Amino acid sequence: MRIAIVGAGIAGLSAAYDLAGQGYAVTIYEAGDQVGGLASGFRDAAWDWPLERFYHHIFTTDHAIIELTNDIGMRDRLFFRAPVTAQWWRGRGYALDGVLPVLRFPGLPFIDRLRFGLTAFYLKFITQNWQRLEQTTAMAWTERVSGRNVARVIWRPLLEGKFGPHADEVNMAWLWARLRARSFQLGYFRGGFQAFADELCAACVRRGVQVWRQTPVKSVCQTATGWQISAAQHPPADYDAVLVTGAPGLLARLVTTLPAEYLGQLRRLNSMGAVVMTIALRRPLTNGIYWLNLPKDEFPFLALVEHTNFIEPDYYGGDHLIYCGDYLDPNHEYFRLDASALLERFLPALRRINPAFQPEWVRAYWLHRETYAQPIVPVNHSRNIPPIATPLPGLFWASMSQVYPWDRGTNYAVELGRRAARVMHEFAGQYQQTVPSGY
Template identity: 60%
Template sequence: RRAVGERAYARWWRPLLMAKFGAAHYREVNMAWMWARLYKRTARLGYFVGGFQAFVDLLAARVTEQGGTVRLDTPVQAVRPAAGRLLVETAAGPASHDAVIATCSPRQMADLAPDLPADYRARLLALRSMGALVLVMALDRPLTAGHYWINVPADEGLPFMGLVEHTNYIPADHYGGDHLVYCGDYLPPDHPYFDYDAERLFQTYRPGIRLINPDFEPSWVRSLWMFGERYAQPIPTLNHSRNIPALRTPLPGLWLASMSQVYPWDRGSNYAVELGRRVAAQVMGASSKGGA
């Protein structure tokens, strides 16, 4: 408000901050995060051909080629110290490791590793975040007249904060002729929408979609998907840098690398890659010195 003036703040920045962080938190977001967000953003976009699935498939293949194992549908139940190593407990059974890098949320880390010191666990639990929810529609025709990304201010009354017509950026012929539209929102982690299925969320979003295009009809929809994550957007409050957990936890051999640790940058794939490289280098460095 001090930087841009009352009018610009009220008309532009306040609604966008409310949409991203919610009415309960938008006033707490600090200027360092805003600076980083504006500094890094450009009008130039890149696209990984094949999308994130192709990226993940290549990553899994690379891990396998180097002798690693990717275990799907194997949720971690606990991480505990045992005989100088770390025991990772899953439904498939326990596995012992010299070092463990957890890429989950700070709250999940606190729950999974009960042997962490109480004061450290309390610091993890004090970090707050928003969840993210997206409805993906495959349509038989375009929804908008060439628009790629539409930000929806929180005070416009639509049930989502952003609409992205992906195929106005990457043509529909890359997706079998489907026109792909994403309706996304940031929500509190306990919001009831996370328990919806795709059809119910579509019916909730449908009036908002018709505000974007009054001619829209459900018959245009070929397929629907819904994706949600209750930990998606860390909330960077005042003096947030003092609250960021170190990559190395107090539990020997256990490391944490999450979106809460890329501050002041906003969450994003580029920062996840950079963070992954950083924590891997630290783990390897600690290992070469005789202890993870």
């Protein structure tokens, strides 16, 4: 069987690695000039390591990506640390990355700190019934269990920061999964996540996978015997099966023969986009904080991530690197403003975080945007998610919308890609039974 994969993100590469290992002839089409998808990086001339366009790390509980890291012989380049994560409250950041920091947090009375800690403990270590949790919203559940004060100070800012005007739609299973999968130690690769993506791609190539970069796919058309892909700078090519990775809108655009009912299901999968500005500073901004959650009603972005409080600035030419990131509706003005205009919006916030900050600290800045970055997960969302196999035989789809109830990320991209490979392998077994002898 000949298999085509559209997209060389982590899911597409993971699927290709397993499919090629099972003996299939796999070709990957990638529109960009490098692999990695949302985990891909960029590099300034002064840096030794590339940096992710969108901030990335993994957790000690991310078994899928750790297993794949072992499979491709890269385990010695993965390491874990425990950087400080904090919540902004009344003019400063307070760490909330452990039992004692939570108990010391002055934003809540002591009894509410206990309720917050017990709720988080229950969600992380006790309950496993996420199907029941998805039947109610996260705000309703946390108000009932943690109390209104805890929900207002802790849970609502988290949900509003992530989902903006959709915060009250999000179901409790998403919040459960977010807490369940987190660890205080965070993982990173020597050379960044681009190094991981490049090594995974190289492992695919060693198994015989063809990878066409800078080759956007124009259409995926069903034929009498399978599927045909038309792509830039390449003649149309025929395949027995196709896996499309990416947004629901991409699948709908590439395959115009999808049934109307299935198209309707795709269109009901709403998502937020991501806008992230990376700024190289000549001095550190925070006092050792890696991740600082910010209230959306006070700041022009959701998170301040000082990457070089996690990874030494030595790898980046001495730059102190910060991310100013936000999840926004794709029609938000941040998707239209140019980088310099957006920087002007963000600079006053940096001075508020550190009153000593001056614009002269900025050496360089970069702006990255993606309109499909965070699926919105309403009540009973599991009913909305299409399976990997589409209604059209031989056509498969894998996207971050299908990792639910887990949150999107590289670990679940690996899990999804390997799951897609298993589904396609099952299809291949049925396909081989229908192929005439000597075909």
